[in-house]
Amino acid sequence: MRLGRFLFSLVPTAILAYAAEPWSQFRGPNSTGVAASSGYPVEFGPKKNMLWRAPVRPGKSSPVLTERHIFLTAHDNGKLFTLCFDRPSGKLLWERSIDRARHDKVHALNEPASASPVTDGDNVYVFFRDFGLVSYDSRGHLRWKTPLGPFADPEGASSSPIIAGGHLILVSNQSYDGYIAAFDLANGETRWKTARQETAGWGTPVVVEGQIVAAGTGQMSGYHPRTGQLAWQQQGLAPALVATPAVDASRLYIFGYGLEEPRPWHTTLARFDKNNDGKIGSDEFQDNTLLIRTGTQLGDRDGFITKDEWEASMRRVTKPSSLVALDLTGGKQPRELWRYERSFMGVVPSPLILNGVVYFVKNGAIFTAMDAATGQVAKTARLPGAAGNYYASLVADPAGFIYAASEKGEVSVIKAGKEWDVIRTNDLGEEIHATPALSGGRIFLRTNEALYCFRP
DSSP states (O other): HHHHHHHHHHHHHHHHHHHHHHHOOOOOSSGGOOOOOOOOOSSOOBSSSEEEEEOOOOOOOOOOOOEEEEEEEETTTTTTEEEETTTTOOOOOEEEEOOOOOOOOOOTTTOOOOOOOSSSSOOEEEETTTTTEEETTTTEEEEEEEEOOOOOOOOOOOOOOEEEEEEEEEEEEOOSSEEEEEHHHHHHHEEEEEEEOOOOOOOEEETTTTEEEEEEEOOOEEEOTTTTOOEEEEESSSBBSOOOEEEEEEEEEEBBBBBBOOOHHHHHHHOOTTTSSSEEEEEGOTTOHHHHHHHHHHHTTEEEOHHHEEEEEEHHHHHHOOEEEEEEESSSSSSEEEEEEEOOOOOSSSEEEEEEEEEEEEETTEEEEEETOOOOOEEEEEOOOSOOOOOOOOOOEEEEEEEOOOSSSSSEEEEETTTOEEEEEEEEEOOOSSOOOTTTEEEEOOOOSEEEOOOO
């Protein structure tokens, strides 16, 4: 009788531990994208292995998980929403909104709810570029609000916050007055703030060798999590480091892109100078990112771009695209291990490292595997039946199954390895921009219409 009671008491604990695998921030543990356990479905969709489906408001943030809850952000009718779903059933438990303090004009793909939340296992912390930071407890009670901004970034601030060193950490790369800052988890007050000169970089920071590592314009920087003191900088990287780096112990893998050739001033002037005054005004930028960045970052920032300002901008961004491997052992100045110089123009999804192989996907469903030790390409090919653009980052389980979600809603399940192979392509029929979450044998996937949970 006692043995029966003992065994019965163990069962819920074991199930709870399995279900509570951490996926508390963008891309899970330290943004690696790799789940703690295996056993995820290979075949899934609205009519196959679906546990539940919950409609969601618009937004591109990725789901984060606690033992019982799923948190998302969204925007609708001029308001910014934080949503909490019941993890087992998908029921919407609560949603809370705040008014948008601003309506910054930024890149169309960067919606007002693009940054993913982070949770400490009970409370949730969210960042909205049009407001700042907000925290709620698990019941939806407002804990604190910390207004921030406006942000001087033509693409729009989108780095997701993380928790490190007992603080909430946020990176803000801007055309000017950029920073990395730590906020008190209990009240949202600033604990430290360190200025950054990096103007471009939208990835989420990671923790390597006990330091916060953040990407910027052509460089990576390491900071002490409790003080914000700069520990090191690694320069010579691609100008635009868009994706979150992949982390494997003390090694870091980061890619970015630059222009292969400078764009001549005379052709740029002919195209954009509509009033023929010999310079390009802010009303002539036409949402062109290079023009906006040049006009807000260089020279006197008077709303006009001159020949000298344009050519200075070209010198900054005309550099090779590359994927670089860095060794951060010891937390001192990193050592470059290898560099792979190929075009990464427009590539958004973060790379993935699994069992000594680095993987990345480009638009057009071009999937590549590389030896993580040498940088040698093992295999590059197209994912069949999954063409189009990619914005969701790669995720995987330790058994070697990789999930790659296209914008069109096709999710390829890939057997990992240097000679990788596609096992299955699942078509959800709804656009996907958010990165899936893997935990406890369940796939939590947000489309432009709904939040799904799939199980074997």
